[in-house]
Amino acid sequence: MSETNDHILDPKHWVEKYGDYLFNYAVVRVNDASKAEDLVQETFLAGLKASDRFRGESAERTWLTSILRRKIIDSYRKKYSSRESSFGENEQTVFDADFYRSEEPFRGHWLEGRGPNSYSLLPEGELEQAEFMEFIKLCMEGLKPQLAAAFSMKMIDEEDSETICKELGITPSNLWVMLHRARLKMRDCLEKKWLQ
Amino acid sequence: MANGPGHRMMVFMSKRMIACDEASFLISFREDQRLSFKQWWQLKMHLLSCHLCRKYAHQMGELNHSMNIYRDHCSDEKCTHHLAPEAGSRIGKEISRELNAK
Secondary structure, three states: OEEOOOOEEOHHHHHHHHHHHHHHHHHHHHOOHHHHHHHHHHHHHHHHHOHHHOOOOOOHHHHHHHHHHHHHHHHHHHHHHOHHHOOOHHHHOOOOOOOEOOOOOOOOOEOOOOOOOOOOOOOOOHHHHHHHHHHHHHHHHOOOHHHHHHHHHHHOOOOOHHHHHHHHOOOHHHHHHHHHHHHHHHHHHHHHHHHO | OOOOHHHHHHHHHHHHOOOHHHHHHHHHHHHHOOOOHHHHHHHHHHHHHOHHHHHHHHHHHHHHHHHHHHHHHOOHHHOOOOOOHHHHHHHHHHHHHHHHHO
């Protein structure tokens, strides 16, 4: 047990005290339970190794969460740089043939059936809201890794664009196109899964 | 009809106005950045004439709202995901092993 200024580290009880919290934090961001478990384990082990550097300025959970956050960003970066999920040339433009017409003079107009059908996406009751959250999770799982990384960092972690670009090694223009495409796909998925 | 006044008007307008792909991009872009006057004006003109993009703009606001709820929904008090007992036990053993090795 390491003792510090205001807070102490108690690794024997980490799983019991913070296991669910950290797992939840990770699974919401990486959308993969098995990957989230691995990240939690890596976080605890990294915490143990770095315990000498724990100054006690933050609570134990906050400190572990900051380690986990770093690990999640590393996992985004790994996914982002993997060959299978590389950011393709056709993904650097606003145009997406899955959603818009390509023939002149209607190029760029919504394809029939791919534009918004309903005015609202949101559920009305509280019971429905819990179900809707599951659909958000499902739709995020369906995003390509690089889009999911940018979308999670922006929408869940509320990171600023500069940080996301720096962490993922992309330009602001790439980021805006990625966020646009992620939002397009999320909207489309939610409307299909939730409203139909 | 393909070369009639309606078609020619459509061609004329399509050359001067942004299409739905650019409009939907600007709707997303304005969530993160301030639009230039030209972008703002192009989007405004497009939204006046396009009911699908008006729906899209509305849904984007809802998506942002939903993502905030999703993040809060997963805060510790309302934790909806739980570490599987086997995983917890495995991680506990790894921690004990590391502690004993120290």
